[in-house]
Amino acid sequence: MTSIRRRLLLATALGAGVSLAIAGLGGPTPAQGAEKSVTIGIDLPLTGADAEGATRIKYGAEMAIDEANAKGGVAGYKLDMMTLNDATASAGQYDPAQAATNAKKFVSDPNVVAAIGPEMSGAGKAMAPILSAGDLAIITPSSTNPDITDPKFAGQFRPAGKAIYFRTVTTDAYQGPNMANYMRDTLKMKSVYILDDSGAYGVGIANAYEGQAKKIGVKVLGHDQLNPKEADYTTALTKIKALNPDAVYYGGVAGAGVKFVKQSYDVMPKTIKAGGDGVFGPEYLSAVGFPAAEGLYATNASPHVTEDPAAQEWVKRYSERYKVQPDDYAITAYDAALVIIDSIKRVAASGKPVNHSNVRDAIQSAKVKTLQGEVSFDENGDINSRVVSVFQIKHNPKYPVDDIIHQYKYIGVAPQSPAS
Amino acid sequence: MTFGDVLIQQVINGVSLGAIYSLLALGFTMVYGIIELINFAHFNVFMVGSFLAMYILEALGLNGQNVILTGFPLVGVLAVALVGTMLLSGALGVLIERTALRPLRGVPGTAAMITTIGVSYILFNLVLLTIGADAFNFPNPMPKVRWGEAGVVLQLREVLVWIVAFLLMAGLNYFVRHTKMGKAMQATAQDQEAARMMGVEVDRVVMITFFLGSALAGAAGLVFGLYYNYTNFAIGYTAGLRAFTAAVLGGIGNIPGAMIGGVIIGLIESLGGQLLEVRWTDVIIFSVLVLVLVFRPSGLFGRAAVTKS
Numbered sequence: 073m074t075s076i077r078r079r080l081l082l083a084t085a086l087g088a089g090v091s092l093a094i095a096g097l098g099g100p101t102p103a104q105g106a107e108k109s110v111t112i113g114i115d116l117p118l119t120g121a122d123a124e125g126a127t128r129i130k131y132g133a134e135m136a137i138d139e140a141n142a143k144g145g146v147a148g149y150k151l152d153m154m155t156l157n158d159a160t161a162s163a164g165q166y167d168p169a170q171a172a173t174n175a176k177k178f179v180s181d182p183n184v185v186a187a188i189g190p191e192m193s194g195a196g197k198a199m200a201p202i203l204s205a206g207d208l209a210i211i212t213p214s215s216t217n218p219d220i221t222d223p224k225f226a227g228q229f230r231p232a233g234k235a236i237y238f239r240t241v242t243t244d245a246y247q248g249p250n251m252a253n254y255m256r257d258t259l260k261m262k263s264v265y266i267l268d269d270s271g272a273y274g275v276g277i278a279n280a281y282e283g284q285a286k287k288i289g290v291k292v293l294g295h296d297q298l299n300p301k302e303a304d305y306t307t308a309l310t311k312i313k314a315l316n317p318d319a320v321y322y323g324g325v326a327g328a329g330v331k332f333v334k335q336s337y338d339v340m341p342k343t344i345k346a347g348g349d350g351v352f353g354p355e356y357l358s359a360v361g362f363p364a365a366e367g368l369y370a371t372n373a374s375p376h377v378t379e380d381p382a383a384q385e386w387v388k389r390y391s392e393r394y395k396v397q398p399d400d401y402a403i404t405a406y407d408a409a410l411v412i413i414d415s416i417k418r419v420a421a422s423g424k425p426v427n428h429s430n431v432r433d434a435i436q437s438a439k440v441k442t443l444q445g446e447v448s449f450d451e452n453g454d455i456n457s458r459v460v461s462v463f464q465i466k467h468n469p470k471y472p473v474d475d476i477i478h479q480y481k482y483i484g485v486a487p488q489s490p491a492s
Numbered sequence: 493m494t495f496g497d498v499l500i501q502q503v504i505n506g507v508s509l510g511a512i513y514s515l516l517a518l519g520f521t522m523v524y525g526i527i528e529l530i531n532f533a534h535f536n537v538f539m540v541g542s543f544l545a546m547y548i549l550e551a552l553g554l555n556g557q558n559v560i561l562t563g564f565p566l567v568g569v570l571a572v573a574l575v576g577t578m579l580l581s582g583a584l585g586v587l588i589e590r591t592a593l594r595p596l597r598g599v600p601g602t603a604a605m606i607t608t609i610g611v612s613y614i615l616f617n618l619v620l621l622t623i624g625a626d627a628f629n630f631p632n633p634m635p636k637v638r639w640g641e642a643g644v645v646l647q648l649r650e651v652l653v654w655i656v657a658f659l660l661m662a663g664l665n666y667f668v669r670h671t672k673m674g675k676a677m678q679a680t681a682q683d684q685e686a687a688r689m690m691g692v693e694v695d696r697v698v699m700i701t702f703f704l705g706s707a708l709a710g711a712a713g714l715v716f717g718l719y720y721n722y723t724n725f726a727i728g729y730t731a732g733l734r735a736f737t738a739a740v741l742g743g744i745g746n747i748p749g750a751m752i753g754g755v756i757i758g759l760i761e762s763l764g765g766q767l768l769e770v771r772w773t774d775v776i777i778f779s780v781l782v783l784v785l786v787f788r789p790s791g792l793f794g795r796a797a798v799t800k801s
Contacts, residue, residue, distance in 0.1 A: 121625045164625030164725075270771070297771040301730045303720055306505045307765035307773075314498040330627045334721055338647070359627035359722070361556040 109150040110426055112137060112412055113178040113187030113210075115199070117159035117166035121326070124354055125401060126191050129213050130155065131394045132402035133188045136409030146413050147420035154184060158195050171195035172202060179206030185431040186210070186412045188405060193217030193273050196237060200229040203236045209432040211238040211412065213405035216349060216373045217273050218243040218280075221452040235453035238435055240404040240411070240444070241373040242458040244277040247348050248323065249284030250460040250486035251371050255319055256290050257491045258484070259344055259369075263291040265317040267308065267332065269324025269350075270297045277348045278323025285321075288490045293317050300327035309339040319344035326355040337364035349373055352463060358474035365479075368465045375444045376461040376482045377403045383443050397477040400461070407442035414440045460486040497643040502762040508650045508719065510758020511657035515712035516735035517742070517750035518664060519585075519705030525681045525745035526701045527597075532608040533588050535732025536615035537706045541581040541713030542723040543619065546630050548576045554631035557721065561633040569633055570718075574656070577714045578707035585706020586699055594695070612728075619725040627724045630717035653715050660711055661751050664704065668747060673700055681745070734761070737781050743791025752793065 114133055116126040137151045145151060156178075158171040171190055178184045179202055186209045190196050193215040200220050203210055219225050220237050230236055255261040264285055268278035278295065285292055293315045298305055305328075312320060320343055322332050329351050336345055346369035356365055377383050378398055386406075390398045415434035416426055424430045439448045448456050463480040471478035493501070516538055523531045552569050553559065561569060592611050596604045637648035668674040679687040680697045688694050716731070717723050738757045742749025757777060764776035784792060 161621060164620055296769055299730070299771070299773070301726060302773070303716065303722070303727055303731060304505075304509050304761070305770075306509075307502060307762040308770040310498065310501050310505055310762075311766050311770070314493045314495075314501075316493075326627065331720065331722055339645075355627055359629045361629040361721070364557075364721075 108148055109145075109152050109183070110416060111152040111154050111181065111184045112409070113174075113181075113184045113189075114153055114155040115158050115171060115174045115178070115187060115189035115195070115210075116155075116191050117195070118155075118157040120159040120161070120163070121165040121355075122159060122191060125214070125399070126159075128396065128399050128402040129189075129191055129405040131390065131396070132213070132398060132405030133409045135390060135393065136406045136413065140409075140413050147417050149416065149420065149426065151413070151416075152183075154178070154181070158190055166190065166192045166195045168194050168198035172198040175199035175202040175210075178210075179203060179208050179428075182427065184208065185416060185426055185428060186435065188213065188408045188412070190215060191401075193220065194271075196220050197229065197272070200237045201231055204230040204232040204234070206428060207232060207234065207236065207432055208428045209236050209238060209435045211240060211408035211435070213240050213408050214349070214373075214401040215239070216241060216244045216247055217276055218245040219272075219276065221454050223452055234432065235436060235449070235451060236432060238408075238411075238449050238453040239455050240407045240442075240447055241401070242455055242460065243373065244273070244348065245280055246458045246488060247371055247373045247460050248277040248279075248281035250458075250488055251321070251346060251348070251369075251462065252281050252284040252290065253288065253488070253490040254462055254484070254486035255321075255344070255346060255369075256285075256288055257487065259319065261290060261318045261344065263293055263315075263317045264319045264321055265293045265312045265315060266295040267298055267320065267322045267324075268295075269300050269322075269328040271300070271324060271327075273350060274322075274324030274328075276323070277350070278321065281321050281323060298324070298328040298332060300324070303331065305331055305335045306339060309336050313340045313343075317343065319346060322347040322351060325350040326353055326359075330355050330359045333360045333368055334364050345369065347371075352476070352480060354474040354476050356465065357476065357479050362467045362473065365465050366467055370463045370465070370480060371486060372400050372461045372463065374400050374404050374461065375457070375459040375485075376400055376463075377444050378477070379482060380443075386443060397475075399477060403443050407440075407444055407447055410442050411435060411438050411440045411447055414438060458488055460488075462486050493643055498766065499763070500644045502766045503759065504644070504646060504650060506759035506762030507755055508653045508758070509761060510738075510755035511653050512712050512716055512719065512731065512754075513735045513738045513757050514751045514754025515657055515660060515708050515715065516731060517738040517754045518661070518747065519709045520736055520739040521742070521744055521747060521750040522677075522701050522705045524739070525747070526677060527684075527698055529593070529604050529608070530736075530744075531705075532605070532732075533592075533611040533615065534608075534705065534709055535728035535736075536612045536619075537581055537584055537588070538709040538713050538716075538732060539723075539725065539728035540584060540615055540619065541577055541706075541710030542630070542717045542727060543623065543628075543713075544580045544710060545573055545577040545714035545717055546628060546723055548573045549631040549633075554633050556629045557632050559631070559633055560635050562635055566633055566635075570652075574711060574714055577710040581710025581713065582703040582707035585702040585709070588706075589699060589702040594698075597698075616725065616728065623725065625725060627722060630721045630723050632718050632721050634718065649719050653719055656711065656715050660708060664708070665747065667704070673697070677701060734777065737777060741781055741784055741791055743793045746791065746793050749791055749793035753791070756792075 156174040160167040191214050196215045268274040352370040418434045419430045466481040519534045639646045676692045738753035739750045742753025
């Protein structure tokens with residue numbers, strides 16, 4: 073009995089020591105005088121290939137937290153941040169193993185009451201079971217793989233039962249199919265060839281797209297897989313060209329995507345090319361270059377807010393403060409922080425202790441007015457609004473080539489149900 | 493496009509791809525022919541070569557596909573890039589040989605081969621950590637010239653790949669068969685001890701072999717970049733593995749075997765992808781390799797038909 077208690081004590085002391093050390097190394101030192109504080113964890117791939125988008129997301133979350141602190145904190149609590157990087161040098165991008173380590177750090181720190189992140193679904197899959205065991209909620213501003221919140225996979229991603237993985241974006245279960253609707257209705261696509269990059273995200277979104285395309289009467293001429301390690305896709309593209317589809321839909325991220333876009337411009341410059349949020353990124357501008365990148369369609373799993381007149385005051389604040397333009401996932405990150413702040417407030421107001429479980433429950437029942445509108449979640453943690461925005465690359469020579477805000481032009485919402 | 497057109501197009505694709513594999517396979521086969529070492533560092537000498545070529549082209553004022561040259565300036569820029577890349581890559585090959593492999597000469601077993609795997613990883617990680625994991629838009633000054641818009645399309649970049657690969661391979665063949673150093677290489681390949689006794693400086697021969705093999709890998713890096721307008725720290729692995737397969741297929745140690753083996757692998761890749769599915773590419777390539785090795789263990793053209801004749 074005593075030995076167990078002693079061990080527990082030791083573990084708590086160790087945990088607190090680690091978190092103190094991290095807080096001391098990482099963020100700003102807490103302001104003097106604040107009596108009570110809680111910590112919001114942030115997990116993002118802040119270095120490597122995903123760094124640019126991750127940094128925009130981080131700024132979005134940070135801004136909401138700093139603004140709340142500037143107003144005197146939340147219900148008497150000062151908000152601290154524990155920002156962890158889930159990218160590693162050996163992966164060169166996000167690393168699921170590092171994401172899992174970070175999740176353990178969040179869970180082991182009783183002061184962390186909720187977290188924001190990760191950017192990538194692969195990291196989310198590694199974090200979810202650990203967060204579930206610790207009953208700690210995380211809100212992702214950008215990871216869209218539906219499996220993580222799908223009740224079919226609850227045993228894998230939330231073994232403890234309750235939803236802990238919340239999203240301020242919708243999932244690929246809508247991103248793919250809505251784009252199929254858009255391409256048939258607006259781009260007049262009658263036939264399509266589908267490619268994916270054999271990764272979890274790519275296969276998922278491509279299959280969801282294919283299912284919907286078939287359902288709404290688009291002829292699917294084939295579905296093949298590109299190996300992201302391979303350099304040559306001309307074989308696949310020549311084959312597709314011979315089938316003469318109206319469009320090619322690519323499910324996947326930049327690894328294979330950059331080569332796909334580049335080479336398909338050589339083989340079939342006139343065919344419509346489209347993808348999900350995996351083809352929304354600076355590589356498609358800098359590494360593909362113009363004119364090859366011109367005309368590529370991409371989607372985002374959130375409403376397009378950065379050009380919304382009502383959000384302009386916010387956009388100005390963000391860009392003045394961080395010297396970069398926000399993208400829509402900076403908005404969803406800001407929204408995620410607003411949801412957490414609101415939830416902490418409600419827990420404190422109810423008189424219950426502000427801890428993992430109570431904040432999770434409050435997030436589950438959140439109805440928060442945010443930049444993208446009212447955010448609320450279903451019982452699995454998915455956002456109730458399911459807006460997918462469509463963008464197209466249109467070269468704007470006034471801005472730098474790799475400026476994703478100005479080279480991707482917003483062209484509308486992909487409808488959840490097709491016009492029949 | 494009729495089915496016939498598609499097949500012809502895939503042959504064009506396959507031969508272009510195969511030409512790059514051939515250039516790369518030559519380096520494997522030459523080193524193996526001389527010192528019976530499989531040099532895995534070759535994969536990433538090729539990758540480094542593509543970055544060297546990119547920096548040389550950028551130093552010459554090119555940027556992405558924005559600068560288009562024709563006539564003499566085009567040939568001049570490409571020639572400077574080719575020579576520069578080959579010299580630097582060759583020097584890298586010599587450096588690897590001198591620092592990591594020569595001290596192990598004569599050590600029995602697989603020590604040297606394992607060392608080349610280590611060197612390969614060092615090159616890979618050096619590029620990853622200094623240049624990063626991004627994909628790069630490889631500069632290409634070639635105008636977009638295409639012949640035959642509706643059916644079979646032949647592009648200038650494909651013709652360029654063929655010409656460069658053909659000239660380099662013809663040059664190498666001439667060098668090995670008709671120059672004094674080439675004959676010294678053949679002699680060393682046949683019997684190192686006897687060659688040494690006849691006054692051949694074996695260390696020098698090995699060094700020149702590494703220089704030539706790595707220079708060809710650099711040339712392959714340049715051609716790869718011009719063909720795909722793309723490079724990345726990870727390009728060495730897949731291309732290197734296919735090129736190695738090409739060398740084994742042609743009979744490792746056999747120079748014409750490597751050339752033809754490369755083109756055969758390229759054709760298997762493109763026609764296999766066309767007739768089956770692209771996702772099956774690796775299965776098809778390596779099945780062919782296994783079949784060839786089962787029925788002709790020394791490769792299609794026999795191990796060392798020329799270098800060890």
